[in-house]
Amino acid sequence: MNAKLSLAAVSLALMAAPALANPSALTARPNIILLFADDMGWADISVQGAKTPTAHLDRLAATGQRWTNFYVSSPVCSPSRGGLMTGRLETRTGLYGTQTPVLLEKDPDGFPADELTIADSLRQNGYHTIMYGKWHLGNHAQDFPTRHGFDEWFGIPISNDCYSTQVDLFDGLTSSDPQIFKNTLAIVEKSNSQPRQAYWNVPLYHSYQYKGKQVDYLVPQGFQQSSFTQVVTEKAVNYIGEHKNRPFFMYMAYPQTHVPLFGSPEFKGKGHNRYGDIMLEIDWSVGQIYQALEKNHLAENTIVMFTSDNGPWLMYDKYGISGSALPLRDGKSTAWEGGLRVPFIINWPGKIKPAVVEDIGSTLDLLPTLMRLTGSTHAQQTLDGFDLSAAFLQRQPSPRTFMPYFYKGEMEAWREGDYKLVFTQYEGGQPVRLKQPLLFNLRIDSGEQHNVAAQEPERYQRLITSAQDYLLSLGEKRAPLFDI
Amino acid sequence: MNAKLSLAAVSLALMAAPALANPSALTARPNIILLFADDMGWADISVQGAKTPTAHLDRLAATGQRWTNFYVSSPVCSPSRGGLMTGRLETRTGLYGTQTPVLLEKDPDGFPADELTIADSLRQNGYHTIMYGKWHLGNHAQDFPTRHGFDEWFGIPISNDCYSTQVDLFDGLTSSDPQIFKNTLAIVEKSNSQPRQAYWNVPLYHSYQYKGKQVDYLVPQGFQQSSFTQVVTEKAVNYIGEHKNRPFFMYMAYPQTHVPLFGSPEFKGKGHNRYGDIMLEIDWSVGQIYQALEKNHLAENTIVMFTSDNGPWLMYDKYGISGSALPLRDGKSTAWEGGLRVPFIINWPGKIKPAVVEDIGSTLDLLPTLMRLTGSTHAQQTLDGFDLSAAFLQRQPSPRTFMPYFYKGEMEAWREGDYKLVFTQYEGGQPVRLKQPLLFNLRIDSGEQHNVAAQEPERYQRLITSAQDYLLSLGEKRAPLFDI
Numbered sequence: 001m002n003a004k005l006s007l008a009a010v011s012l013a014l015m016a017a018p019a020l021a022n023p024s025a026l027t028a029r030p031n032i033i034l035l036f037a038d039d040m041g042w043a044d045i046s047v048q049g050a051k052t053p054t055a056h057l058d059r060l061a062a063t064g065q066r067w068t069n070f071y072v073s074s075p076v077c078s079p080s081r082g083g084l085m086t087g088r089l090e091t092r093t094g095l096y097g098t099q100t101p102v103l104l105e106k107d108p109d110g111f112p113a114d115e116l117t118i119a120d121s122l123r124q125n126g127y128h129t130i131m132y133g134k135w136h137l138g139n140h141a142q143d144f145p146t147r148h149g150f151d152e153w154f155g156i157p158i159s160n161d162c163y164s165t166q167v168d169l170f171d172g173l174t175s176s177d178p179q180i181f182k183n184t185l186a187i188v189e190k191s192n193s194q195p196r197q198a199y200w201n202v203p204l205y206h207s208y209q210y211k212g213k214q215v216d217y218l219v220p221q222g223f224q225q226s227s228f229t230q231v232v233t234e235k236a237v238n239y240i241g242e243h244k245n246r247p248f249f250m251y252m253a254y255p256q257t258h259v260p261l262f263g264s265p266e267f268k269g270k271g272h273n274r275y276g277d278i279m280l281e282i283d284w285s286v287g288q289i290y291q292a293l294e295k296n297h298l299a300e301n302t303i304v305m306f307t308s309d310n311g312p313w314l315m316y317d318k319y320g321i322s323g324s325a326l327p328l329r330d331g332k333s334t335a336w337e338g339g340l341r342v343p344f345i346i347n348w349p350g351k352i353k354p355a356v357v358e359d360i361g362s363t364l365d366l367l368p369t370l371m372r373l374t375g376s377t378h379a380q381q382t383l384d385g386f387d388l389s390a391a392f393l394q395r396q397p398s399p400r401t402f403m404p405y406f407y408k409g410e411m412e413a414w415r416e417g418d419y420k421l422v423f424t425q426y427e428g429g430q431p432v433r434l435k436q437p438l439l440f441n442l443r444i445d446s447g448e449q450h451n452v453a454a455q456e457p458e459r460y461q462r463l464i465t466s467a468q469d470y471l472l473s474l475g476e477k478r479a480p481l482f483d484i
Numbered sequence: 485m486n487a488k489l490s491l492a493a494v495s496l497a498l499m500a501a502p503a504l505a506n507p508s509a510l511t512a513r514p515n516i517i518l519l520f521a522d523d524m525g526w527a528d529i530s531v532q533g534a535k536t537p538t539a540h541l542d543r544l545a546a547t548g549q550r551w552t553n554f555y556v557s558s559p560v561c562s563p564s565r566g567g568l569m570t571g572r573l574e575t576r577t578g579l580y581g582t583q584t585p586v587l588l589e590k591d592p593d594g595f596p597a598d599e600l601t602i603a604d605s606l607r608q609n610g611y612h613t614i615m616y617g618k619w620h621l622g623n624h625a626q627d628f629p630t631r632h633g634f635d636e637w638f639g640i641p642i643s644n645d646c647y648s649t650q651v652d653l654f655d656g657l658t659s660s661d662p663q664i665f666k667n668t669l670a671i672v673e674k675s676n677s678q679p680r681q682a683y684w685n686v687p688l689y690h691s692y693q694y695k696g697k698q699v700d701y702l703v704p705q706g707f708q709q710s711s712f713t714q715v716v717t718e719k720a721v722n723y724i725g726e727h728k729n730r731p732f733f734m735y736m737a738y739p740q741t742h743v744p745l746f747g748s749p750e751f752k753g754k755g756h757n758r759y760g761d762i763m764l765e766i767d768w769s770v771g772q773i774y775q776a777l778e779k780n781h782l783a784e785n786t787i788v789m790f791t792s793d794n795g796p797w798l799m800y801d802k803y804g805i806s807g808s809a810l811p812l813r814d815g816k817s818t819a820w821e822g823g824l825r826v827p828f829i830i831n832w833p834g835k836i837k838p839a840v841v842e843d844i845g846s847t848l849d850l851l852p853t854l855m856r857l858t859g860s861t862h863a864q865q866t867l868d869g870f871d872l873s874a875a876f877l878q879r880q881p882s883p884r885t886f887m888p889y890f891y892k893g894e895m896e897a898w899r900e901g902d903y904k905l906v907f908t909q910y911e912g913g914q915p916v917r918l919k920q921p922l923l924f925n926l927r928i929d930s931g932e933q934h935n936v937a938a939q940e941p942e943r944y945q946r947l948i949t950s951a952q953d954y955l956l957s958l959g960e961k962r963a964p965l966f967d968i
Contacts, residue, residue, distance in 0.1 A: 108697035140700060141625040163704040201704040203687075213592035216624060218702075220647040220685040 029125070029247040029374050030348065031302040033289065034366070036084070036251065037282055038077070038134060038159070038258040039332055041312035041325035044279055045343050049326065052276030056287030057306060057345065064304070064347030065355050065392060069442075071362045071403050071415075072310055073384070075332055075339030077136045077159060078102040078482060079406070080309040080363070081253075085117040085137065085148070087367030087378075087385035090406050091474060095137065097482030098409045101333065103136060105162050106170040109481040110138015111148050116380045118367045119149025122249045125376035130239060131155060132232040133253035141216055146207040150251070153207040154235060156223055160255045160262070163202045166191050174484055193319040195260030197225055225262030229254060229278075233285040240292040247374070252289070254282050259313060261321045273320035300349050303373065307363060308342040329448040334426055335405040335412035336448055352392050359398030360415065361388055404470060407431065409480055414467035418443040419456075421463045437464065513609070513731040513858050514832065515786040517777075518850070519770055520568070520735065522561070522618060522643070522742040523816055525796035525807035528763055529827050533810065536760030540771030541790060541829065548788070548831030549839050549876060553926075555846045555887050555899075556794055557868070559816055559823030561620045561643060562586040562966060563890070564793040564847070565737075569601040569621065569632070571851030571862075571869035574890055575958060579621065581966030582893045585817065587620060589646050590654040593965040594622015595632050600864045602851045603633025606733045609860035614723060615639060616716040617737035625700055630691040634735070637691040638719060640707055644739045644746070647686045650675050658968055677803040679744030681709055709746030713738060713762075717769040724776040731858070736773070738766050743797060745805045757804035784833050787857065791847060792826040813932040818910055819889040819896035820932055836876050843882030844899065845872055888954060891915065893964055898951035902927040903940075905947045921948065 043049040047058045047066065073083025074090055079102070082088075082095030090096035093115050103110065119129040131145045133155040138144065145153040162169070164187075172184025191199045204223040207216045224231070236252055256262055256278055263278045271277040286306065293299040311331035312323035325331050325338030332339055344361060346352055364385035371378045372389040390396040405413035412424040412431060422438040424431045439453040439460050453460045527533040531542045531550065557567025558574055563586070566572075566579030574580035577599050587594065603613040615629045617639040622628065629637040646653070648671075656668025675683045688707040691700045708715070720736055740746055740762055747762045755761040770790065777783040795815035796807035809815050809822030816823055828845060830836055848869035855862045856873040874880040889897035896908040896915060906922040908915045923937040923944050937944045 106694065106699055106701050108694050108699045140698070163702065165704045201702075201706055203702050210590065210592050214624070215590050215592045217590050218647065218685075218687050220649045222685055 028301060029127070030351075031247055031298060032122070032127075032249045032370060032374070033293075033302060033304045034249070034251045035286055035289070035304065035306040036133075036253045037306070037308040038253070038255050039310060039313045039323060040257045040279070040282075040308035040342070041323035041331060041338065042328050042341050042343055043326050044257075044275075044308075044312070044323040045345075048343055050276070050279065050324070051272035052270075052279050054279060054283040056283045056290065057343075060286065060290065060304060060306060060347045061345045063349065063354055064345055064352055065357050067344040067346075067357045067359070067361045069358055069360045070307065070342060070344035071340045071360070071405075072308070072342055073340075073362065073364050074406050075310045075334055076101045076407070077134075077258075077309050081136050082111070083384075084309075084363040084366065085111075085119070086115050086380070087118070087364050087383045088115070088380070089364070089384045089404070089474065091409055091477040092382065092384070094478035094481040096406070096409045097480045097484075099483045100173065101408055101482065103138060103158065103482050104170045104173070104484060105139060105158060107139065107482060107484055110140055110143025112481070113142070115148075116378060117149040118370055119145070119249060119251065121149070121371060121376045121378040122374060123149050123151065125374060126247065127374070127376075128243060128246050128248045129251075130248065131251040131253065132236055134159060134255035134258075135253070141214075144205070144207055144216065145251075146209075146214060146216070150207075151209065153205065154232065155253065156202045156204055156255060158202065159258055160202055160223070160225060160228075161188070161192055161200060161258065161260055163200055164188070164191060165201055166199050170484065189315075192259040192316065193321065195225075195262065197262075199260070200225070225256070225260065226264060228262070229256050229281050229285055230264055233288050236285075236289050237292040240289070240298065241296055244296055244298065254285070257282060257308075257323060259316050259321055275321050275323055279323070303346065303348045303352075303370075305347075305366070306343065306345040310340065311338040311342065314338075327447050329446075333407070333429065335407050335422065335424055335431075337420075337442065337446060339407075340403075340405050346392060348392075353395055355395060357391070357395075357398070359391060360400045360403055361391070361398055362386075362400060362403060365400060402466075402470070404467075409477060411467070411471055414463065414470070415442070416463055416466060419459060419463060420448070421460075421467055422448070439463065512785060513611070514835075515731055515782060516606070516611075516733045516854060516858070517773065517786060517788045518733070518735045519773070519788065519790040520565075520617075520737045521766055521790070521792040522737070522739050523794060523797045523807060524741045524763070524766075524792035524826070525809035525815060525822065526812050526825050526827055527810050528741075528759075528792075528796070528807040529829075532827060534760070534763065534808070535756035536754075536763050538763060538767040540767045540774065541827075544770065544774065544788060544790060544831045545829045547833065547838055548829055548836055549841050551828040551830075551841045551843070551845045553842055553844045554791065554826060554828035555824045555844070555889075556792070556826055557824075557846065557848050558890050559794045559818055560585045560891070561618075561742075561793050565620055566595070567868075568793075568847040568850065569595075569603070570599050570864070571602070571848050571867045572599070572864070573848070573868045573888070573958065575893055575961040576866065576868070578962035578965040580890070580893045581964045581968075583967045584657065585892055585966065587622060587642065587966050588654045588657070588968060589623060589642060591623065591966060591968055594624055594627025596965070597626070599632075600862060601633040602854055603629070603733060603735065605633070605855060605860045605862040606858060607633050607635065609858060610731065611858070611860075612727060612730050612732045613735075614732065615735040615737065616720055618643060618739035618742075619737070625698075628689070628691055628700065629735075630693075630698060630700070634691075635693065637689065638716065639737065640686045640688055640739060642686065643742055644686055644707070644709060644712075645672070645676055645684060645742065645744055647684055648672070648675060649685055650683050654968065673799075676743040676800065677805065679709075679746065681746075683744070684709070709740070709744065710748060712746070713740050713765050713769055714748055717772050720769075720773050721776040724773070724780055724782065728780055728782065738769070741766060741792075741807060743800050743805055759805050759807055763807070787830065787832045787836075787854075789831075789850070790827065790829040794824065795822040795826065798822075811931050813930075817891070817913065819891050819906065819908055819915075821904075821926065821930060823891075824887075824889050830876060832876075837879055839879060841875070841879075841882070843875060844884045844887055845875070845882055846870075846884060846887060849884060886950075886954070888951075893961060895951070895955055898947065898954070899926070900947055900950060903943060903947060904932070905944075905951055906932070923947065
């Protein structure tokens with residue numbers, strides 16, 4: 001498992017996905033529901049330690065597979081979502097920034113015209129494709145989900161804490177005056193920790209085809225933060241009832257576990273803290289959606305997945321409005337385990353054998369896996385994901401034996417088997433390259449507290465070499481799209 | 485003047501614009517400011533009878549030319565603005581509807597990719613082109629002013645009474661249930677007559693280039709109805725101060741004389757009614773802009789024009805929130821004089837000789853005229869406008885001796901010299917073709933009360949024939965873009 005990963009091995013791994021034992025089981029194309037939470041940590045479902053019970057998610061996990069070593073491709077929103085949608089690392093797609101890690105409101109750039117999404121290829125294969133919620137891969141029409149594989153989208157182009165009426169984040173961050181920069185961040189933090197609906201005016205789009213032409217309708221009622229989870233849940237439930245007879249792909253990207261934390265009054269005070277209230281509502285929504293599948297006799301033919309875009313935003317922990325990744329180290333915006341390792345549940349009654357899986361998996365793998373499971377073809381051949389279908393269906397070992405941790409266009413850490421090399425520390429939130437990388441044994445030290453580089457010099461050198469080889473194998477980076 | 489207008493004569497008129505006596509006077513390209521009011525009637529400036537004094541507009545008129553027989557190309561917003569921007573009739577551009585007369589929020593269509601605007605050609609000639617306010621030629625990015633000749637736009641894509649939070653106009657108007665249709669209109673009327681900011685959520689865009697790429701920023705503060713005139717006035721004043729050294733074209737499309745009538749508190753109760761309050765604020769804005777020109781020593785080199793998109797919306801007269809076209813007959817959405825004849829003022833100190841001009845002119849003529857006055861070239865050769873430059877500069881007779889009155893894709897009336905043929909009546913707001921057209925002598929009967937068809941049979945026949953010939957000369961109609 002920790003054998004030197006040569007360039008050849010990487011290429012091989014990318015191409016030679018294990019064949020399915022019984023592809024005929026898949027002739028009826030299953031529906032796919034991808035539930036995607038925002039800034040939700042590894043420990044924010046109760047089966048992984050959350051103080052607020054998430055009964056519906058726990059049930060989904062108990063009757064499906066729960067992967068405990070599952071990674072996103074970047075510890076922040078936009079690049080992570082880019083990796084999910086394309087199955088490709090940020091340095092291939094350009095969906096990253098070296099200075100500005102995510103897309104801001106006034107950024108003219110967005111999802112590249114030449115990249116393909118999961119939805120593109122599922123639609124090509126006859127799926128109806130719908131997205132609810134947060135995109136964060138571009139604020140302009142050409143970037144919208146409906147231009148990148150989705151038949152319909154009801155949601156917001158960016159995070160729920162953008163389009164502030166209190167401060168211009170873009171102007172603040174691009175200001176040459178350090179005081180303005182600092183003041184901007186202070187207002188942002190204050191708004192997020194003492195939120196009011198009027199502090200933000202995030203555009204809410206309903207994007208769809210009308211008589212064969214594209215409509216991007218700005219919903220006049222606007223993005224109502226507190227009720228949004230309920231609104232999209234109701235829409236998703238109705239959608240399921242109306243789409244019994246054609247395979248569908250639903251991408252439900254819940255925005256509301258991201259600060260500012262807004263939720264329905266019904267859940268207020270029911271969680272262990274404000275964050276728990278919101279998780280409780282997300283969990284309720286998952287339950288509603290699953291119930292709709294059962295009611296419409298679609299559960300058996302629907303793959304339901306649940307995961308998150310990155311770890312908890314711990315700078316808000318002091319206000320009780322952050323998720324948790326404990327015992328993993330740190331959270332969002334870092335390459336520590338808390339930044340990229342997230343909950344992952346996949347459920348497909350009768351097809352996916354219930355298990356807790358400790359193998360490595362990634363959101364990068366979902367694209368090739370879903371292509372396989374649905375018999376779809378994806379024109380983009382250079383992928384960074386592995387086909388996990390045999391692992392899901394036959395409990396074969398995961399073909400993914402390594403994980404690169406990218407952030408701001410750099411590989412800041414590298415996992416191979418149980419071991420992780422860390423190349424970067426953080427000073428004032430900014431990544432600083434270490435002269436001597438650190439080595440952790442994640443199996444016994446998921447908190448990344450004990451550097452074992454000195455104890456395991458041979459392994460240390462081997463991992464450094466294979467990480468270098470891997471980086472080399474990626475070729476040249478595409479220019480970053482998010483820098484402003 | 486009333487000679488039979490043959491096809492040949494029409495073609496000739498379109499091509500043979502009178503040459504300027506002294507083109508060298510125009511070597512320094514003048515700035516152009518086009519001030520454009522919404523639903524403002526012929527009689528809404530005090531020099532044409534308004535009860536609320538419009539001192540700044542009156543001064544602009546007194547020191548420039550005021551044309552009293554000046555027409556828009558259609559009696560409703562979108563097609564009229566289409567005619568203004570392109571110098572072409574709606575049936576050539578497709579910017580009309582046979583059922584839905586204007587663009588609605590959810591309409592996927594908008595300004596055609598193959599049409600050129602005044603701004604396109606002025607920009608081509610080195611002008612910086614800026615637009616403030618209401619576009620109403622498309623709600624989607626590809627339709628925006630910044631895709632059709634404007635370097636920058638700060639404004640709303642549609643009317644200030646769209647994007648209702650109270651009722652879905654599009655769904656109501658497309659409903660097959662007549663009761664829903666009726667209820668929709670009732671809610672619209674109630675909202676407009678008892679307005680509150682929260683009843684509408686019109687998107688406010690700031691659209692511009694950033695590092696060579698297009699940004700369409702949705703301003704989080706939203707479209708604040710009451711302060712909008714002040715906001716754009718301040719921006720326009722600042723713009724003038726910052727653009728002294730490059731010719732500019734400013735298109736200021738004031739939205740706020742359209743229901744719901746919102747204005748600044750300073751002007752409340754100062755006009756003769758609510759509509760007068762708003763006109764007073766528009767007049768103030770015109771004064772501010774003119775003052776900025778003087779302050780920056782640009783007045784001598786700036787052509788300032790003021791006109792409106794169509795006549796008053798008289799269904800709101802009972803609430804005191806409509807403009808007036810009196811003594812002209814009727815208003816918006818009709819081909820009576822009150823629908824299409826609007827105030828027109830042009831001011832260019834030292835260049836345009838002050839006068840009150842009774843010749844016929846049209847917003848269709850502004851494109852060819854501005855091309856001539858600025859030495860610009862316009863690639864679209866098939867225009868419906870005449871070059872009025874010699875009329876403006878040398879007080880030569882207007883080359884426009886006729887006017888077609890288009891509405892919903894039909895020519896509903898035809899003026900030739902002093903006489904007007906009317907082909908259509910209105911029943912419940914809907915145009916109904918007359919079996920026998922009416923004939924009016926506008927010189928003595930601008931209220932269109934006395935049909936003189938029987939008294940002047942020869943002229944009557946002549947006009948019918950020339951109207952038919954004219955229609956024939958237009959060729960095939962382009963399909964309507966606004967029907968839903």
